[in-house]
Amino acid sequence: MKKTFFLIFILMFNFLITEKNIEELESALTTATGSDRIEIFNELSLLYKQIDPQKSLEYAQSALKSASEQNDQKQKAQALNNIGTAFITLHNVDSALNNFQKALNISLELDDKKNAATTLNNIGIIYLKHLHKYQKALDSFNQSLQLREEVGNNIEIANSLMNIGVAYKYLNKYENALQYHLRALKLKEENGDNDESLAMSLNYVGISYYDLSKYDKAIEYLIRSLNLIEKTDNEILAAQTMNNIGLLYKKLNKFEKALEFYESSLEIKNRLDDQEGIANSLNNIGIIHRNLKNYYKALDYYQQALEIITELGNKQNLANALNNIAVIYLQLDGYGKALEYYRRSLEISKEINNSYGIANTLHNISEIYILQKDYDNAIIKLEEGLKISNDISAYDLMKDYYNTFSILYNKKKDFQKALKYKQLHAEMTEKIFSEESSKKIAEVQEIYNLKEKEEKIDLLKKDKEILQDKALNLETEKKILEESTALKDAEIINLTKEQELWELKITRQRDIIRMTIAFALFIILIAFLLYNRYLLKKKIIKQLAQLNDNMKEKNVELLQAKERLTQLARMDPLTNLSNRRDMNEKLNYEQKRFERNKESFVLVMGDIDDFKSINDTYGHEAGDLVLKTVSNLMKKTLRKQDIVSRWGGEEFLLYLPDTDLNGGKIASNKVRKQIAKTKIEYKGKTIPVTITFGVCEYNNNMLDINECISKADAALYEGKKKGKNRVMLAS
Structure with missing residues (x-):
């Protein structure tokens, strides 16, 4: 929650700064003339781009008019670029492309390679995201790359490489996509690009490995991306990366884990009102429910996604949505309906030349033919689809x-x-799925969470080893000095004897004085060496003690961080209720306890009625307020020993111990009535809120706790069909 409040504060602060800049520029516009006036028009167009696209367009058109009157070709090209950008935001793609093309022609005439490359990049994005002409997008990105290489700006070169990688992905050339994304990442790392840009490249590399079914490498890069995103507070990129990690867990059949990431991604996209992203997340959540055999729930998510996608007009997403709905009808034995949706999906995939989509849909159609025992047609579709899959390395x-x-x-x-x-x-x-890949996927997240701390500990250990080596070297030097001193003493004695033989006149007293001086020097040398050894030992002991303290401090930090992560992993951040993961663990324990003492308990699945309509009518902030209010009412109305969890979106799962089916019905009705009579005020408006519950008692006839949850869920949807705002008992 603190992170969310901080992000809101930053966004508000940035908005206030932008608003102040706009006021200053609009004030300066009243007195500006000549090229200064054109520059202000263009700057205002850029500032209004996200705030008010129509006003952005008007300022860009004013800049174009002034630049044309003054024959300022460079500013004219900039104005045309701004007009194109505004038209994209206003969903007028043809006008955007026309203005970008005019801007490109002027920049090429001026030999302005930098701006020409930027315009080619914009043209490529239109072909890629709006017109679905992927080869034309690739051609534009390659031309942009060539110009940027001539200019020599490595960061812009990296961005062009990244865009080329995206185009290759849409062309189903996954190996090519990976190579370009790796080149872009390497260039960004070598040139110290910012965390946000690096995270985006890591994300693209991860999804390229995913497309090539190299899941161990995919999770490695996606988690590295997520770690960087946490430093940037870029919610759009965070949502994309969470979605991609969800895709990976889904592919590995870890559906509960995938659902966690998909729902986190959807929550961010709802907050940002990212309609295309919302549709994508709804589709992905539907796929998980389909795999969990919650077919009606999956169909509900798919239809919500289809409604948004149809409005947006994205053909690739439309083909995927139709394909998903067909899968559900197939599971519900509606072969004719499924075939109808598959054929519509196949037609669109062929129209936009989406090889992966074509191959996937052909496989699905072949399964229907097999079920209908039409094996000849099934073989035709399978052979056609397998060839395409092999061609694109899927x-x-x-x-x-x-x-x-x-x-x-x-x-x-x-x-x-x-x-x-x-x-x-x-x-x-x-x-x-090699064994090595499975192990790496299981370990990689822990490795990246602890990697930085382990490196620090390794450095400290190396410092300790260096100090020990130095101490050993000094000990060796001391022995050498001692041996050298002994040799010199022997030489002095020999010389003294020779001197006594050759110089008989030298008195015994002089010999004694010489020996005394030599001995004194020896004692001084030994004392000096011993003192140095004492100082070194004292220093080493102090450093080792400090290293030990540092390691203890790091261990405490690690334990505290682990405790915080464990707590966050079990709590829904919006409602402060147990999340799906925490509830699953508690229910598994209660199932085992039931097997021992046979004490009955009830599970209640609740779903806020018409929650999507609340979000659409009052906004997502109002939706969050409703979720928090309903959560608090349930906790206050139920007993202390009852557990309330947020199961996902607007769904809640309640655990009522020591309760039979009738008791569950009474408790659920009590909560339902309390919610229905509570007035939820938002910006002076009262939001009417009701909830429908499905109640199921766990008993010996059930295979496991999931069967009880599914029956409560089925009862809930029966209640929805019968008019909502009611409690239904599982049969």
């Missing part, structure tokens, strides 16, 4: 095709071919 699809071929030939009793395809399926599975 190993995950190839794995599915081999498996379906095996099933088909088994049904046809051609066991030799069935075995052949089963072996191919096993080989492809082994290629995608």
